[in-house]
Amino acid sequence: MTEKKIVRPYGDTTGDGMVQVSFTLPxxxxxxxxGAAVQLANKMGMDPAxxxxxxxxxxxxxxxxxxxxxxxxxxxDKVQVVERDFPLLSAKEVNTVxxxxxxxxxxxxxxxxxxxxxxxxxxxxxxxxxxxxxxxLEYYRELKVTNLGAQVSVPELVEAxxxxxxxxxxxxxxxxxxxxxxxxxxxxxxxxxxALPAGKRPLxxxxxxxxxxxxxxxxxxxxxxxRGTTPGxxxxxxxxxxxxxxxxxx
Amino acid sequence: MSGKLGLDPALVARARELARRAGQPVVxxxxxxxxxxxxxxxxxxxxxxxxxxxxxxWVNRLVDAVVADVGLGHGVAAPVFDALAREQIGDxxxxxxKAAAGSVRFTQPTGKAATAARRAARKAVAAGVRQIDxxxxxxxxxxxxxxxxxxxxxxxxxxxxxxxxxxxxQAQAAARAGADIIAVIRSTGQSLLDYVPxxxxxxxxxxxxxxxxxxxxxxxxxxxSSRELGRYVRLTNYASGLCMPEMATLAGLERLDMMLNDxxxxxxxxxxxxxxxxxxxxxxxxxxxxxxxIINTGEDNYLTTADAVDEAHTxxxxxxxxxxxxxxxxxxxxxLGLGHAFEINPDLPESFRLELAHALLARELFPDxxxxxxxxxxxxxxDVFRGNLLDGFFNLVGTMTxxxxxxxxxxxxxxxxxxxSDRDIALQNVRYVLGAAGGLHEDFVPAPGxxxxxxxxxxxxxxxxxxxxxxxxxxxxxxxxxxFGIMKRPADRGxxxxxxxxxxxDYYNPATDILEQxx
Numbered sequence: 198m199t200e201k202k203i204v205r206p207y208g209d210t211t212g213d214g215m216v217q218v219s220f221t222l223p224x225x226x227x228x229x230x231x232g233a234a235v236q237l238a239n240k241m242g243m244d245p246a247x248x249x250x251x252x253x254x255x256x257x258x259x260x261x262x263x264x265x266x267x268x269x270x271x272x273x274d275k276v277q278v279v280e281r282d283f284p285l286l287s288a289k290e291v292n293t294v295x296x297x298x299x300x301x302x303x304x305x306x307x308x309x310x311x312x313x314x315x316x317x318x319x320x321x322x323x324x325x326x327x328x329x330x331x332x333x334l335e336y337y338r339e340l341k342v343t344n345l346g347a348q349v350s351v352p353e354l355v356e357a358x359x360x361x362x363x364x365x366x367x368x369x370x371x372x373x374x375x376x377x378x379x380x381x382x383x384x385x386x387x388x389x390x391x392a393l394p395a396g397k398r399p400l401x402x403x404x405x406x407x408x409x410x411x412x413x414x415x416x417x418x419x420x421x422x423x424r425g426t427t428p429g430x431x432x433x434x435x436x437x438x439x440x441x442x443x444x445x446x447x
Numbered sequence: 448m449s450g451k452l453g454l455d456p457a458l459v460a461r462a463r464e465l466a467r468r469a470g471q472p473v474v475x476x477x478x479x480x481x482x483x484x485x486x487x488x489x490x491x492x493x494x495x496x497x498x499x500x501x502x503x504x505w506v507n508r509l510v511d512a513v514v515a516d517v518g519l520g521h522g523v524a525a526p527v528f529d530a531l532a533r534e535q536i537g538d539x540x541x542x543x544x545k546a547a548a549g550s551v552r553f554t555q556p557t558g559k560a561a562t563a564a565r566r567a568a569r570k571a572v573a574a575g576v577r578q579i580d581x582x583x584x585x586x587x588x589x590x591x592x593x594x595x596x597x598x599x600x601x602x603x604x605x606x607x608x609x610x611x612x613x614x615x616x617q618a619q620a621a622a623r624a625g626a627d628i629i630a631v632i633r634s635t636g637q638s639l640l641d642y643v644p645x646x647x648x649x650x651x652x653x654x655x656x657x658x659x660x661x662x663x664x665x666x667x668x669x670x671x672s673s674r675e676l677g678r679y680v681r682l683t684n685y686a687s688g689l690c691m692p693e694m695a696t697l698a699g700l701e702r703l704d705m706m707l708n709d710x711x712x713x714x715x716x717x718x719x720x721x722x723x724x725x726x727x728x729x730x731x732x733x734x735x736x737x738x739x740x741i742i743n744t745g746e747d748n749y750l751t752t753a754d755a756v757d758e759a760h761t762x763x764x765x766x767x768x769x770x771x772x773x774x775x776x777x778x779x780x781x782x783l784g785l786g787h788a789f790e791i792n793p794d795l796p797e798s799f800r801l802e803l804a805h806a807l808l809a810r811e812l813f814p815d816x817x818x819x820x821x822x823x824x825x826x827x828x829x830d831v832f833r834g835n836l837l838d839g840f841f842n843l844v845g846t847m848t849x850x851x852x853x854x855x856x857x858x859x860x861x862x863x864x865x866x867x868s869d870r871d872i873a874l875q876n877v878r879y880v881l882g883a884a885g886g887l888h889e890d891f892v893p894a895p896g897x898x899x900x901x902x903x904x905x906x907x908x909x910x911x912x913x914x915x916x917x918x919x920x921x922x923x924x925x926x927x928x929x930x931f932g933i934m935k936r937p938a939d940r941g942x943x944x945x946x947x948x949x950x951x952x953d954y955y956n957p958a959t960d961i962l963e964q965x966x
Binding site for chain 1 (some may be wrong): 717
């Protein structure tokens with residue numbers, strides 16, 4: 198079977214194009230509101246659109262669930278994503294590479310910067326406890342991890358990176374109100390560029406559920422990790438970027 | 448034999464005794480130290496209000512001026528009221544303004560001047576405490592008039608737009624949709640601000656700043672809702688972070704009904720200095736006791752960083768410590784919204800039975816406390832359909848084990864701040880479970896010696912073991928070594944340490960005097 202290039206959503210039959218969406222409109226529930234929901238679904242490319250549920254919430258809002266067929270096609274050749282471009286190593290392999298080729302501990306400094314107090318992400322990656330059964334970077338014998346925790350200012354982070362002679366700096370950003378995650382990341386990368394010459398600058402890595410992984414250049418960082426990243430992936434990337442494929446780094 | 452779990456009363460008593468032993472040195476520490484925030488709270492009770500043109504409150508400017516002249520260890524009440532008499536100024540806020548301009552010098556009064564200053568300070572602070580008393584009486588009246596919610600658990604919903612004027616209609620809509628308690632989440636940076644912002648605020652990150660004016664506006668709006676709905680809708684905020692004592696004071700003055708107020712949360716999750724936290728904690732709990740405020744403790748947080756099965760006993764230990772600290776500060780059992788959470792990995796076999804065991808253990812250990820039951824967050828993946836199911840099971844545990852306060856879980860946890868429709872779906876979930884199984888706790892009796900009983904016994908046993916280990920080395924050491932939530936927090940580090948001072952021999956704090964007299 199040849200690989201398909203063009204696909205459509207799948208309900209229960211190949212090519213049926215069926216999707217399901219839910220949304221709220223700021224109108225009370227009546228016939229007109231239901232018509233409005235169908236109109237929106239049509240404009241989203243759903244035709245025919247089946248309104249399967251409508252429920253008024255409070256005075257002036259209605260919640261809708263709509264099923265329908267979308268007329269859009271997806272061209273798999275035109276999809277742009279950041280594919281993992283480094284081999285995934287086990288903790289043992291990471292330790293071995295660091296020990297044999299770096300011949301010292303690899304220093305990692307992590308923090309949540311700005312006003313962000315959500316340490317869930319950085320803790321999942323760094324704490325021994327890790328996430329989903331996978332141990333965090335503190336568990337790696339050959340990594341020296343400094344977790345600065347929440348609400349660290351950029352100058353504090355730069356200073357800590359300098360003190361710890363950080364090979365890599367990991368920044369987690371969960372709060373995205375008013376694009377805080379993007380502003381904070383740009384501020385951080387600019388500060389490192391200013392404080393340290395290119396050769397001395399640690400690898401800058403940012404992570405969080407709402408980042409676009411293709412924005413590294415724009416944000417001035419070496420790598421962006423999105424939702425679902427595991428400590429093992431981060432450790433493997435560190436080894437790849439700092440040791441086994443050093444030249445690859447711009 | 449007691450209750451549904453057949454807990455050994457001797458072991459339960461032993462757990463409480465060990466918690467007392469672990470907590471006692473911390474209480475001694477709190478009784479012999481003060482902090483800038485405790486002193487600012489005293490000034491707020493004495494009537495200092497407002498802020499300078501940069502938004503720094505006059506209480507901060509006044510405490511800073513006193514500390515610069517005489518240090519913190521005497522308490523600011525006597526130097527402030529001594530200066531007031533010397534300068535012949537009638538109003539404390541005016542004195543703060545003059546002090547900020549550098550035109551007042553402070554000294555620690557002695558002899559007759561000291562007696563006079565103390566008397567004047569006590570009179571002013573007593574007026575503030577009377578205001579808190581009036582607010583409490585007002586709540587009692589309103590609860591009598593409008594009534595409490597018909598069902599237990601009370602339904603607790605969060606509002607967090609960053610803009611108090613957006614929060615208000617959302618909170619009123621939530622109350623109309625069935626919320627009994629509205630919590631306004633604070634802006635994410637606030638816990639580490641060493642001052643309380645002033646006025647109504649419209650800019651916040653993932654939450655709205657806690658200010659006296661925002662408290663007042665929201666309480667007034669919910670009074671309106673209470674009238675409309677015929678049940679008293681409660682308001683919650685946070686007495687945590689560096690300004691905990693002031694937050695408690697403002698909450699008392701503005702008739703907030705519940706405050707998040709954990710004995711160790713700031714230490715573990717905000718890296719605030721342990722001594723600062725324990726001193727601030729004790730004062731804020733004394734204020735809450737006086738104000739008739741229900742505190743909510745933060746044990747749920749441990750389970751977001753540590754494993755909810757392996758570390759279940761640390762929740763029990765923290766609940767026992769929170770109970771000890773609360774009683775010591777004068778809080779009654781009905782004011783103890785001790786926290787716990789539904790955070791076990793749903794992929795683990797029998798995870799629901801384990802949750803039932805843990806929730807029932809908390810219920811039976813603290814039969815007269817309302818208990819605050821917190822929804823799953825750690826294992827909410829973004830799969831909103833699975834999340835809604837998980838929240839349904841969370842609600843079921845809540846009603847089967849008689850929890851007092853149920854924080855409504857959102858299927859969009861970890862995805863977005865809740866949308867209107869998310870909240871509606873979540874409340875529908877709660878209503879279905881409470882409607883379909885609200886009385887199930889009457890029938891639900893775990894089999895003697897079965898899985899749930901065994902699990903509860905084991906967690907209690909592990910809690911006692913941990914308390915015994917803490918007893919040998921002191922609570923501060925345990926915290927320093929990362930016993931709770933796996934964060935290591937030594938007593939000589941952390942934020943806010945420079946705002947802590949040991950009491951001098953002539954330390955005077957009229958607020959503590961008044962609050963302890965009542966107890």
